[in-house]
Amino acid sequence: MVAAQPQVWLWPRLHGQCCRKVPSVAWTKNFTPHGLSRGVSWEPFSTNLPGLKIGSSPGPSSGGNCVLKKEGIRVVSPNTASPNLTLDFLDAWDDEYDGVIIDPESLPSSANAFASALRASLTNWKLKGKKGIWLKMLKEQADLVPTAIQEGFDYHHAEPGFIMLTYWIPVEPCTLPSSPSHQIGIAGFVINDKREILVVKEKCPCSCAGVWKLPTGYIDKSEEIFCGAIREVKEETGVDTAFLEMVAFRHAQLVAFEKSDLMFVCMLKPLSFEIKIDEKEIQDAKWIALDELVGQPFYVEDQMSKRIIEICMATYDSHYDGFIAHELTSKFDGNLSYLYYKDLK
Amino acid sequence: MVAAQPQVWLWPRLHGQCCRKVPSVAWTKNFTPHGLSRGVSWEPFSTNLPGLKIGSSPGPSSGGNCVLKKEGIRVVSPNTASPNLTLDFLDAWDDEYDGVIIDPESLPSSANAFASALRASLTNWKLKGKKGIWLKMLKEQADLVPTAIQEGFDYHHAEPGFIMLTYWIPVEPCTLPSSPSHQIGIAGFVINDKREILVVKEKCPCSCAGVWKLPTGYIDKSEEIFCGAIREVKEETGVDTAFLEMVAFRHAQLVAFEKSDLMFVCMLKPLSFEIKIDEKEIQDAKWIALDELVGQPFYVEDQMSKRIIEICMATYDSHYDGFIAHELTSKFDGNLSYLYYKDLK
Numbered sequence: 001m002v003a004a005q006p007q008v009w010l011w012p013r014l015h016g017q018c019c020r021k022v023p024s025v026a027w028t029k030n031f032t033p034h035g036l037s038r039g040v041s042w043e044p045f046s047t048n049l050p051g052l053k054i055g056s057s058p059g060p061s062s063g064g065n066c067v068l069k070k071e072g073i074r075v076v077s078p079n080t081a082s083p084n085l086t087l088d089f090l091d092a093w094d095d096e097y098d099g100v101i102i103d104p105e106s107l108p109s110s111a112n113a114f115a116s117a118l119r120a121s122l123t124n125w126k127l128k129g130k131k132g133i134w135l136k137m138l139k140e141q142a143d144l145v146p147t148a149i150q151e152g153f154d155y156h157h158a159e160p161g162f163i164m165l166t167y168w169i170p171v172e173p174c175t176l177p178s179s180p181s182h183q184i185g186i187a188g189f190v191i192n193d194k195r196e197i198l199v200v201k202e203k204c205p206c207s208c209a210g211v212w213k214l215p216t217g218y219i220d221k222s223e224e225i226f227c228g229a230i231r232e233v234k235e236e237t238g239v240d241t242a243f244l245e246m247v248a249f250r251h252a253q254l255v256a257f258e259k260s261d262l263m264f265v266c267m268l269k270p271l272s273f274e275i276k277i278d279e280k281e282i283q284d285a286k287w288i289a290l291d292e293l294v295g296q297p298f299y300v301e302d303q304m305s306k307r308i309i310e311i312c313m314a315t316y317d318s319h320y321d322g323f324i325a326h327e328l329t330s331k332f333d334g335n336l337s338y339l340y341y342k343d344l345k
Numbered sequence: 346m347v348a349a350q351p352q353v354w355l356w357p358r359l360h361g362q363c364c365r366k367v368p369s370v371a372w373t374k375n376f377t378p379h380g381l382s383r384g385v386s387w388e389p390f391s392t393n394l395p396g397l398k399i400g401s402s403p404g405p406s407s408g409g410n411c412v413l414k415k416e417g418i419r420v421v422s423p424n425t426a427s428p429n430l431t432l433d434f435l436d437a438w439d440d441e442y443d444g445v446i447i448d449p450e451s452l453p454s455s456a457n458a459f460a461s462a463l464r465a466s467l468t469n470w471k472l473k474g475k476k477g478i479w480l481k482m483l484k485e486q487a488d489l490v491p492t493a494i495q496e497g498f499d500y501h502h503a504e505p506g507f508i509m510l511t512y513w514i515p516v517e518p519c520t521l522p523s524s525p526s527h528q529i530g531i532a533g534f535v536i537n538d539k540r541e542i543l544v545v546k547e548k549c550p551c552s553c554a555g556v557w558k559l560p561t562g563y564i565d566k567s568e569e570i571f572c573g574a575i576r577e578v579k580e581e582t583g584v585d586t587a588f589l590e591m592v593a594f595r596h597a598q599l600v601a602f603e604k605s606d607l608m609f610v611c612m613l614k615p616l617s618f619e620i621k622i623d624e625k626e627i628q629d630a631k632w633i634a635l636d637e638l639v640g641q642p643f644y645v646e647d648q649m650s651k652r653i654i655e656i657c658m659a660t661y662d663s664h665y666d667g668f669i670a671h672e673l674t675s676k677f678d679g680n681l682s683y684l685y686y687k688d689l690k
Contacts, residue, residue, distance in 0.1 A: 220523075221523065221526050341593035
């Protein structure tokens, strides 16, 4: 019944925390498999909680990027008062930062039962000196959100299908990691043998609707930057390309939902030349002469856009080289991730 | 009572949508200031809704980054049935993408009243051919979350203090922008005249706790990358630095909350040399000889970490140059943002 090497789920930490391939267990204090009251169980398990697949993170460390499989012990806090007194606590895991991750699959459906179990659990975790409490709730569990907020939780992040809330117990400043802050986009610079650049006019109701510009777009969740660049150009113009290098990137603050974005300017080699636009978003697309592109009032007046085109043309004319995507492994899990840099001489 | 030039709030769009300094109004169909039933009003306004400050975005366009002031018309949908029949709709703005932004300040506090108004409003917006509905709710309005979900809204994104939900009306695929997907971090490479590199050992319960590594950390919301690098090094080691260049960046998928991160490797020039560690997170810090750093088993086995050090040393020895931060303006608002690239010859 007791696993030889129980494991807990490593929660990524903010400051360059390295990840581990085999996390060690953190036993809940005062817990032993014996003397458990009725209704409390302990078993090692491996489960895929929807949306809870976590890759442990070194934070932005200079190495050690890995993804841990989700394994752990479902620890239901034992009866700490008397073997005959049953307390209803929420199922949860300990993380390695003195925190707790509540199991969303075991939340009661009734708000009252949830409130009762949550209060009891919080009291218990406070006694144990726990710090950050993570509570993920699926859309179907929305009825429980008001209760969590009333008990002192706050929103952390969300996406379609779920919301994550947190509760910070200590009086010291909260050190839980922040929610994702940036969107990542690309601009694709594609030039043919006639020195004509692939451009689009977007169907937008704004004043730049008439401007010829580089194809741009946000990358998808978990998509590689260079894949996103190829995909966006293909979607908007029908032109196939291959990624060459990333020559610059822009960091803009407060562009949407008070968040920021990074836009990577990617040089792409055309593999086809026939244009077929995405009529939902694009009004027109064409291969344009450089003079016509930069002669537009928009480019004459916009420092940023003009500089980007200068950089791209310098790259095309071999006066400039950017970063190439190199696939490298990490020691911990053998997984590949991309390091963008210039080739070393 | 009627503003000469009513304005609406431009919602940023996903695909390289340029922003406008003065958005044009989108009149709600069938709306005239006359013939309004009792309880329905129309007035131009300028307001700062908490947390609703939005910078309009060109998406990741190649230019035109600007922030619009929040001005708009609080349009309460008029009585479309009869001048004598009062319907309670939610206060909302039209955006320029046939969408609607609900005013969080005007949500009823009662879940029943909210449900009634929300249903009536959704019916009205569907009749008008609206597409994306944005509903931001503050933490204090958590009681209304279950109602919104029951009526068909889904979570979009959240952060401490609020949650944003959306509702997509058309049958065509949803084109609302995704929520932020990435965290941005830095690794700081600081080397002194003796070719010693500034490193830290973190207080982490994982197996790399004994590893000397570069100082790393996530940048704050709205913080510039190079500012974050300087700050993190200072916080962890007490050493003052100046940003020189960004020599590489790593893109790692699924590192936290199913999100990804970008880590920028920054060359920093030391301006002080005395070390004073942040004892909350750092166990120790020192200036280390290159051989000792890369001789650690961690670096011997980790391709990624080793390559990063190689790139940094090549930069220090002038065999490599990275991207420098250039502050450039955008045509639309005169605001500055940073473009990272190598100096053009």
